[in-house]
Amino acid sequence: MATKIRLARGGSKKRPHYSIVASDSRMPRDGRYLEKLGTYNPLLSKDSEDRIRMNVERVQYWLSQGAQPTDRVSRMLEAAGVLPKKERANLKKGTPGKKAQERVAARAEKAAAAEAPAEEAAAPAEEAATAEE
Template sequence: MAMKLRLARGGSKKRPFYRIVAADSRMPRDGRYIERLGTYNPLLPKDSEDRVKMDIDRVKHWLDQGAQPSDRISRMLEAAGVIDKKERSNPKRAVPGKKAQERAEEKAEKARAAEEAANAPAEEAAAEE
């Protein structure tokens, strides 16, 4: 059985509240879980102590049993100092799309043409003198 540490959503519409749970990875997001490990309330300020509450001992127990934390849970555990920080590199994230690159090239060409047009009369006037 593949175990996951993940969030199970509760709360009403547009008022999210999450339980941090240990669950079988095949179960639905808000479905059956094995154990409740804590809570996460994203509506509270980031510096609030009540935003994330976890039973660290039980989380460590499940990690020792081979449970894999979801990305969001692993970030919370990194912030709590339970697990080491992972390297998250996405080099393509900063690269603009094709259309944006084409627009940038067109803009650079227009700027070069305008610069050449501005320099050409000045060079002709200097050549006449």
């Protein structure tokens, strides 16, 4: 049986509350689970003690049994010190999209075009100043 440690959503619309559960990976997200391991309330402030509550011993038990945590749960476990930190590299995330790159290029062209006439107008003024001397 493929076991996962994941979040099961509860709470009403726009007021989420999650349970951290160990479940069979074939079960639905909010469906049947094997054991409830903790809770996560994203509405609380990040420094609140009640934001994430976990039974660490049971989490370690399920990890020893081969349960795979989801990405979000693994980040919580890394913050709690249960799992070592993974190296994550999403190099594409920081780059702007195609349209944004086009807008930047157009803005750069416009700025270059605006500076070119200003430089041409400044050059005759400099020549006139040197001729007067």
